[in-house]
Amino acid sequence: MIVESSSDSARKTFFRVLGPLRVCSGTREAALPESRQLIVLAVLVTEVNKAVPLGRLVDAVWGDTPPVTADKQIQTCVWRVRKALVQAGSRADLIETVRGGYLLRLPDGSVDTQLFEQLRERGRLRARAGDPVGAVADYRAALALFRGEPLAGLASRALEPVAAYWAERRLTLLEECFDVELALGHHRELVGELSLLVDEHPLREQLRWHLMTALYLSDRRADALAVYHAGRAALISHVGLDPCARLQELHQRIIAGDPVPVPEAVAYPGPALRGVS
Missing domain, CATH: 1.10.10.10 (Winged helix-like DNA-binding domain superfamily/Winged helix DNA-binding domain)
Incomplete structure (x- = not known):
């Protein structure tokens, strides 16, 4: 706490x-x-x-x-x-x-990274305990601690791995937060934020999965398919690979008009599948 x-x-x-x-x-x-x-x-x-x-x-x-x-x-x-x-x-x-x-020498809680980790852990505990609303509140409070790129403006090669580590921690927590928010049915509210993040990180397939899911659940099937094809083109162009199996499976579900699964990482007492809203 x-x-x-x-x-x-x-x-x-x-x-x-x-x-x-x-x-x-x-x-x-x-x-x-x-x-x-x-x-x-x-x-x-x-x-x-x-x-x-x-x-x-x-x-x-x-x-x-x-x-x-x-x-x-x-x-x-x-x-x-x-x-x-x-x-x-x-x-x-x-x-x-x-x-x-x-x-x-500082007491615990004197650095924003320490608060980030405390809020992240408390959010995970709440998610596992079946309190998705509380989990989202903690996740969002942790994410709000970011004010831009970590250690922005400091030209030091020794600090670059540290900055990269915290930037990755932010993206990982965003993905966990989107899992919970999608399970709560907040797909329409997430489309704008996810669109910006996918533009910033075109090779990050988890974010693209979230965006495709949010669009599909918002009755925007064609847009969801367009996001898949843009991601496939980016992956082939940059690393010569097709999308991961999870993205391909979601793509096939959307083409078929089938329900898409609620993210599995969320301990939320909802249905195993959600259809198009």
């Missing part, structure tokens, strides 16, 4: 990485230094409560071509980050100097 921290919650420092890096202490946002310090802070936040070796910070900032003074410059970066956090109202000891590196 997500709970605010105790009496000092007004001064609690909260870090956002699911978008451009932002730090708030209470109601104040920290005026963060220039990009080099931002990269150092981003690495510490994404490794929260873990000791980060100095060499990892050097690599994140300069890659394979660090200057001779890299270690000293990292120390200066950390000093400036500490100063910016304190000026925003944070405690002075958030970033600790440890043997061979630094550690950002």
